[in-house]
Amino acid sequence: MTHRNAPLSVEGRRRLIDRCRTRPISHVAQEMGISRACASKWVNRWRAHGDLGLEDRSSAPGSSPAATPPALVDRIEQLRRDGKQSARRIVLELAADEITISVRTLTRVLDRLGLNRRRHIDPDGDSNRAPRKIVARYPGHMVHLDVKKVGRIPDGGGWRVHGRGSDQHRASGRARTKDRSIRSPRPGYVFLHSAVDGHSRLAYTEHLPDEKASTTIGFFHRARAFFTAHGIVRLTRVVTDNGSNFRADAFHAVILAHAARHQRTRPYTPRHNGKVERYNRILAEEFLYARTFTSEQQRADALQVWNVHYNYHRPHTATGNQPPASKLRTGVTNVMASYS
Numbered sequence: 001m002t003h004r005n006a007p008l009s010v011e012g013r014r015r016l017i018d019r020c021r022t023r024p025i026s027h028v029a030q031e032m033g034i035s036r037a038c039a040s041k042w043v044n045r046w047r048a049h050g051d052l053g054l055e056d057r058s059s060a061p062g063s064s065p066a067a068t069p070p071a072l073v074d075r076i077e078q079l080r081r082d083g084k085q086s087a088r089r090i091v092l093e094l095a096a097d098e099i100t101i102s103v104r105t106l107t108r109v110l111d112r113l114g115l116n117r118r119r120h121i122d123p124d125g126d127s128n129r130a131p132r133k134i135v136a137r138y139p140g141h142m143v144h145l146d147v148k149k150v151g152r153i154p155d156g157g158g159w160r161v162h163g164r165g166s167d168q169h170r171a172s173g174r175a176r177t178k179d180r181s182i183r184s185p186r187p188g189y190v191f192l193h194s195a196v197d198g199h200s201r202l203a204y205t206e207h208l209p210d211e212k213a214s215t216t217i218g219f220f221h222r223a224r225a226f227f228t229a230h231g232i233v234r235l236t237r238v239v240t241d242n243g244s245n246f247r248a249d250a251f252h253a254v255i256l257a258h259a260a261r262h263q264r265t266r267p268y269t270p271r272h273n274g275k276v277e278r279y280n281r282i283l284a285e286e287f288l289y290a291r292t293f294t295s296e297q298q299r300a301d302a303l304q305v306w307n308v309h310y311n312y313h314r315p316h317t318a319t320g321n322q323p324p325a326s327k328l329r330t331g332v333t334n335v336m337a338s339y340s
Contacts, residue, residue: 008038010055017042017046020043025039026039145216146280153294153296155296191215193208195276198275203279213248213251220255237260239273287306
C-alpha cells in the first residue's frame with residue numbers, strides 16, 4: 001500500500017511506463033518528480049512481470065531463517081487454547097521438553113495468532129478471569145506509597161493567576177541564563193509524597209523538593225509516625241511502584257525493618273497501587289487545582305490543612321461516607337474543629 005505522500009500510485013506507474021516507451025527514462029523521471037533509479041525500477045518490473053509488476057509488493061522478507069518453526073507455533077497455539085496458559089507458563093512447559101524460546105518471542109507468536117488476550121481464546125469473548133478486588137483486611141495490612149510531581153508555583157502566581165502568554169508566565173518559563181553558576185529562573189517542580197492505608201484510607205502527604213531515595217526514606221519514617229499516632233502500629237505490606245527511589249536498596253532495607261513485606265507493582269500496571277493513585281486524583285481535583293495559589297509556600301502551608309480535612313472532615317465512600325479517621329479506634333486530640 002502506498003503512503004499518503006507517495007509520488008506514484010498504481011495509475012501513476014502506468015503513466016510512467018507509457019511515457020518511457022517513446023522518451024528517455026531520465027527525462028520522464030524529472031518531469032514526474034522522482035529519481036531516475038525509481039523510474040528504472042518500475043520500468044524493469046513492468047518488462048519482467050507485465051502489469052502485475054506495477055502492483056504493491058509485501059515488505060515481508062523472502063526468507064526468515066530465524067523464524068519460529070511452524071511445528072512449534074502449532075504447539076504454542078495448542079497450549080494456549082487448551083490450557084489457557086500464560087506466555088511465561090508456556091515457556092516453562094517448552095523448557096521442560098528442552099525447547100528454548102524467550103517470553104518476548106512467544107508473546108509475538110501469540111499476537112500473530114490473535115491469542116494475546118485471554119478474551120480472544122473463547123468464541124464468546126469471555127475474559128476467563130474474574131476481576132478481584134485488592135482488599136486490606138485490617139489497618140496496616142497494605143500501605144500504599146507514591147510520589148506526584150507537580151509544577152512549582154512562582155512567586156506572585158503563575159499562568160493560572162495572570163493567564164497564559166502574560167509577562168509573568170513568560171518570565172517564569174525563560175531558559176537558563178548564560179552564567180551557569182546562577183540558578184535557573186525556571187520554577188521547576190515539587191514532589192508530593194503520599195502514604196495511604198488501604199483499610200481505613202487514612203492518608204498522609206508531604207511537600208518535598210525531590211524524590212530521591214534518602215528523601216523517600218525520611219518521608220516513610222514520618223508517615224509511619226503519623227500512622228502510629230492513629231493506632232496503626234504494625235505494617236504488614238508496603239506497596240509501591242517501580243520508581244528509582246522505591247527500587248533503591250537503602251529504601252528496601254528500611255521497609256523490611258518496619259514491615260513484613262515490600263511489594264512493588266507489576267510494571268505499567270498502576271491499578272495494583274490504585275488506592276494511592278485514586279488519592280492522587282482526589283488531591284489534584286480538590287486541592288491542587290481547586291483554588292488559585294500565588295506562591296509555592298502558600299500551597300505548602302495549605303497542604304497541612306488538607307491532611308486534616310481529608311482524614312477528619314471529608315466523607316469517603318469506602319468508609320461508609322465517613323471520614324477515614326472514623327474507621328480507626330485511635331484518634332488524635334489536636335484536630336482543628338474549623339479552619340479557613
